[in-house]
Amino acid sequence: MISRATIILAAVASLAACTSPQQQRINRERTAATQFLARQGSIGDPGRVAAADFAFARMAREQGQWTAFREYAAPGAVRDAPGGFAPASEVLAGRADPAETIRWAPTKVWSSCDGTLAASLGRFITPDGVVGDYVTIWQLQSDNSYRYIYDTGTVDDPQPVPQPREELPEDAIVVPGLTALEGRIADCPRQGEPYPQIPLAMIASAQSDGGDSADGSFSWHRYYMADGRRQVRVVWVRDGAAQEAVSLIIPAGQ
Numbered sequence: 001m002i003s004r005a006t007i008i009l010a011a012v013a014s015l016a017a018c019t020s021p022q023q024q025r026i027n028r029e030r031t032a033a034t035q036f037l038a039r040q041g042s043i044g045d046p047g048r049v050a051a052a053d054f055a056f057a058r059m060a061r062e063q064g065q066w067t068a069f070r071e072y073a074a075p076g077a078v079r080d081a082p083g084g085f086a087p088a089s090e091v092l093a094g095r096a097d098p099a100e101t102i103r104w105a106p107t108k109v110w111s112s113c114d115g116t117l118a119a120s121l122g123r124f125i126t127p128d129g130v131v132g133d134y135v136t137i138w139q140l141q142s143d144n145s146y147r148y149i150y151d152t153g154t155v156d157d158p159q160p161v162p163q164p165r166e167e168l169p170e171d172a173i174v175v176p177g178l179t180a181l182e183g184r185i186a187d188c189p190r191q192g193e194p195y196p197q198i199p200l201a202m203i204a205s206a207q208s209d210g211g212d213s214a215d216g217s218f219s220w221h222r223y224y225m226a227d228g229r230r231q232v233r234v235v236w237v238r239d240g241a242a243q244e245a246v247s248l249i250i251p252a253g254q
Helices: 009-017 021-039 046-063 065-071 088-092
Strands: 006-008 073-081 084-087 103-111 117-125 131-140 146-155 172-174 182-185 206-212 218-225 230-238 241-250
Touching: 046 065, 046 103, 046 117, 046 131, 046 146, 046 182, 065 073, 065 088, 073 088, 084 088, 084 206, 084 218, 103 241, 117 218, 117 241, 131 230, 131 241, 146 218, 146 230, 146 241
Parallel strands: 073 146, 103 182
Antiparallel strands: 006 172, 073 084, 103 117, 117 131, 131 146, 206 218, 218 230, 230 241
């Protein structure tokens, strides 16, 4: 059975906004960690990517689903469209916000060593209770914020058995299958040492595109296959070799 867990977005938002002694300590620890990573040649920060994902979900809930998707789209962001992919600006243009929004939260984040690209994998729940997985590809912007350049998802098949409802805080997100948040950073190139090359994965009879991080530690691709299926795939350098971090296949018609 898929487990049940709760993430309280209000707590995340309040920690980000306040200047309490606890938050000051957290800020000091984050600064020290960032300085350590910089000395090691890494500035990837999965925590900031996760924070962007949480803030994205909160904005969708408070200001409207498509309003948030327009706000968090990076320049050149692409979304799924009939027969392939299309610019997010076109897909989202004129779409009115639904009365109730999809709710979501990340469970895993993978970041390139240099922090220029990252991916989050998480769980979502629709207003009518349908749950599934999503993958968002994040790009570091010139203002040091993260915005998505691609986002897709698929529902569980079969759906988990419904659980009895319980009294929860108003700002809670309940997503079956959500347990904890894990963040990881790709290996960083080291001077004088050979760096693994990430091979381009080709799929026959598929539209595909994607991109690489500036340091070559992270690569992602999206595919639209001849039978209507879609796939998003992330490969990165970890433990000295190119490895698949995540692969999500979306059945035709979703």
